[in-house]
Amino acid sequence: MVTRKEVAELAGVSEATVSRVFNGIGPMKAETKQRVLEAAKKLNYHPNAIAQSFARRRSGNLGVVLPYVPKVHIFSTYYFSEVLSGIGEQVKQSGYDMLLMFRTPGEESDYSNIFRSQKVDACVILGATDTPGERSELRKLEEAGQPFCLINQHFSGEHFQEVDADHVGGSYSAVKHLLDQGYRRIGFLNGSPEYSNSRDRLTGYAKALTEAGLLDVPPSDTGEINPSRIPPQWYYEGNYSRTSGYKAAADIYRYRSEIEAVFASNDRMAIGLMQGLREHGLTPGKDIAIVGYDDSDAARVTNPPLTSVAVPFYEMGRLAAERVLNRVMGVSPSAQASAAAGPHIQLSTTLMVRKSSRST
Numbered sequence: 262m263v264t265r266k267e268v269a270e271l272a273g274v275s276e277a278t279v280s281r282v283f284n285g286i287g288p289m290k291a292e293t294k295q296r297v298l299e300a301a302k303k304l305n306y307h308p309n310a311i312a313q314s315f316a317r318r319r320s321g322n323l324g325v326v327l328p329y330v331p332k333v334h335i336f337s338t339y340y341f342s343e344v345l346s347g348i349g350e351q352v353k354q355s356g357y358d359m360l361l362m363f364r365t366p367g368e369e370s371d372y373s374n375i376f377r378s379q380k381v382d383a384c385v386i387l388g389a390t391d392t393p394g395e396r397s398e399l400r401k402l403e404e405a406g407q408p409f410c411l412i413n414q415h416f417s418g419e420h421f422q423e424v425d426a427d428h429v430g431g432s433y434s435a436v437k438h439l440l441d442q443g444y445r446r447i448g449f450l451n452g453s454p455e456y457s458n459s460r461d462r463l464t465g466y467a468k469a470l471t472e473a474g475l476l477d478v479p480p481s482d483t484g485e486i487n488p489s490r491i492p493p494q495w496y497y498e499g500n501y502s503r504t505s506g507y508k509a510a511a512d513i514y515r516y517r518s519e520i521e522a523v524f525a526s527n528d529r530m531a532i533g534l535m536q537g538l539r540e541h542g543l544t545p546g547k548d549i550a551i552v553g554y555d556d557s558d559a560a561r562v563t564n565p566p567l568t569s570v571a572v573p574f575y576e577m578g579r580l581a582a583e584r585v586l587n588r589v590m591g592v593s594p595s596a597q598a599s600a601a602a603g604p605h606i607q608l609s610t611t612l613m614v615r616k617s618s619r620s621t
Contacts, residue, residue, distance in 0.1 A: 263306040272300035283308045322360040323352050323582060324381030326372070328388035329363035339528070339557035340574055341387070344412060347578025348385060355586045357382075364388075370398045376407050383408035383585035385578070390455040391416060408588045410581040413574075415457045415605065417484075422604045424581040428458045431570040431610035432465030435524050435552045438568070438612055440473050442620040444522040444550055447475075449491070450509050450534060452501045452526045460485055462526050462554065467491065494519050499530045506530030510537020517543065522550035522618070528557040528569055535563060535617075546617040556613050565616035573608050580606060 269276045274297060281289060282297040300306075325348055327341070352359045360381055364370055375384055389395055389411055399421055402409050410422040439447050449466045452459040467486045470476040478490040488496050494516040499505030506525060513520055513534070525531035531553030535545040545551050546565040553560055556571035584606075 263304045265306075265308075268297065268300050268304055268306050271304060272296045320380055320382055321356075322358050322381045323348070323355075323586060324360050324362055324375055324384035326362050326364055326375070326384055326386045326388075329365050339555055339559070340413075343574035344387060344578035347575040347580075348582045349578075350575075351579045351582035351586065355582070355590070357586060370395055372398050372409070373401050373405065373407070376402075376405070382589045383410075385409070385581045385585060386411050387413070389414045390453075391457060392455060408585040410585050412577055412581050413456075413458055417457075420604050422581075422584060424577045424584070424606045424608070425458075426572045426577065426608050427610050428461035428572075429465040429468070431554065431572065431612070432462040432524065432526075433469050434465075434610070434612040435554065435568075435570050436466050436469035438614060439522045439524065439550060439552060439618060440469060442522075442550065442618060444620070445473075445475060446495070446519055446521045448495045448497065448513060448516075448520040448523040450497045450499055450506060450513075450523055450525040450530050451488075452499060452530075454488075454498075459526060463488065466524060499526075501527050501529060503529045503533035503536075506533025506535075507537040508533075510534050510541060513549075514538060514541040514543065517549070520549065522552070524552045524554075526554050528553040528555045528560050528567060531567055531569070532559060532563055535567075546619070550618045550620070552618050556611075560613070560615070563617070568615045568618035569613055571611040571613050573610075577608060580608075 265276050265279050269279045272279070274293060278293065279297055282294050325345065349359055362375065372384070372386070375381055386409060389399070391414070396416060396419070399409075399416070399419070403421060410424060412424050413426065415423050415425050436447060447470065449463070451463055454460055463486045464480065464484070467476060467478045467480075471478055476491065478486055480486055497509045497512060499509055506529065509530070510533070513523060523534060525534055531551055535551055538545055538549060543549055551567065553567045553569040554572070555574075556569040560567040560569040
């Protein structure tokens with residue numbers, strides 16, 4: 262096994278100089294650096310990764326925090342698989358590794374411990390919820406200057422690094438499409454209000470119906486909508502799972518004379534709802550129009566194909582990883598990141614119309 266000493270002797274430099282070249286520490290003449298690299302190549306020398314980490318005070322890992330939910334296969338869900346693919350692409354390009362870490366939703370988070378253990382140099386957080394405890398932990402990270410970025414979750418009044426999508430505009434376009442098809446009694450199957458994207462989708466839903474004169478639900482001073490102002494036969498909450506959509510079908514069937522269409526906050530709930538309604542004797546797309554959200558692969562193969570709002574999850578993951586890794590490595594932000602106002606980046610969504618929502 263070739264040693265650092267042998268490289269130093271061949272290059273005519275000290276062992277300390279070889280160490281500085283491979284760890285990127287301190288100023289270095291280009292000629293000296295080139296001699297060391299050529300010697301290392303000739304001898305087929307590869308520096309010890311662990312030793313490099315200690316020298317650089319870096320782990321070489323980007324941490325990705327995921328929610329752990331028993332019996333839920335998150336890697337098979339479209340949202341997580343797309344986001345992780347985007348993160349993975351950027352991690353690979355940056356010469357980093359990705360370390361997955363799980364947290365149980367509802368339990369106290371200790372994000373600071375991730376950095377104290379020196380397992381990661383930065384982290385991307387998925388599945389964060391807007392609770393007092395979560396805000397407190399994220400503020401600790403921000404105050405400590407730790408590089409982190411949230412995906413698909415924003416915290417009003419905070420300045421955390423966030424990459425999100427325009428869920429208000431996405432849901433507005435979904436409900437406006439149903440209105441344009443002639444539907445007026447439009448139900449909404451939302452996710453948990455602890456997620457900002459649930460509140461955003463509710464805002465877009467209420468905005469479209471209020472503009473059409475079908476609701477009178479102005480936003481509060483904080484810009485949010487109170488669900489209690491919406492007729493109860495129109496508003497339902499699930500947890501973004503197919504099962505919760507399936508369970509909601511029974512209540513929606515009970516009010517079938519008062520609901521012509523349903524907008525669901527993600528495709529999994531929409532598909533579960535379609536299954537449940539079918540078992541109650543209703544034909545989705547014919548007896549009741551359905552629109553989903555995410556534009557997952559499954560939306561194209563449902564019967565009928567599901568109208569859905571496309572969200573750039575892959576790009577959200579890639580961009581979040583780029584932001585935090587650039588900060589760690591001291592690289593100037595990309596033109597896309599620089600163009601964003603402040604720490605918050607919001608990407609556009611697109612409505613994909615299919616047979617499940619067409620009136621003819």
